[in-house]
Amino acid sequence: MCKPTVIARKGNIAVTQCVNCKMVNIWNKAVLISFTFSQFSSFVxxxxxxxxxxxxxxxxxxxxxxxxxxxxxxxxxxxxxxxxHNFFAALAEATYMQEIYRMVHS
Ligand SMILES: [Zn+2]
Known part of the structure; x- marks a missing residue:
């Protein structure tokens, strides 16, 4: 089941992840970009x-x-x-939050 969690928010940017699908979404007004966890870390x-x-x-x-x-x-x-500035601040925060989640849930 899909349980997206908001892991970062800056200005118009929100980053969510679903640990079940292992997907990260970047939301920016009209644009939604989806990555797998590994695609997301490569992009970062x-x-x-x-x-x-x-x-x-x-x-x-x-x-x-x-x-x-x-x-x-x-x-x-x-x-x-x-x-x-907001986009990369959100990506950095999302990466940090992913590490926290990984430590808590592994
Ligand atoms: Zn999901």
Whole structure:
């Protein structure tokens, strides 16, 4: 049975996990990204050290944004600076909470 738990929340971002399915979901307004536990930790490892200013682009509206590829071809995430900060803060918190859950439930 599916029992999703909220393991992180920052700004518009929420991260949930289900220990039964071993799935992590990242919720961001209209976007929902699903990962297996191992896909999630790979994604966190790959994106951990990225610096917003190194990837700066300008959106059609003239905003400073960064476009981040997802594991799914042709789907990319677009972040403003604040959204970027919240996203990675939420991923870091989620990773930390996963470790806590692992210690408690193993
Ligand atoms: Zn489940």
């Amino acid at each position: 490892d790959l994106t951990n050290d990225l610096d917003f200013d190194d990837y700066l682009e300008t959106s059609p509206d003239g905003l400073e944004i960064v476009v981040l590829a997802t594991p799914y071809p042709d789907i990319s995430l677009v972040f403003t600076r604040v959204e970027w």
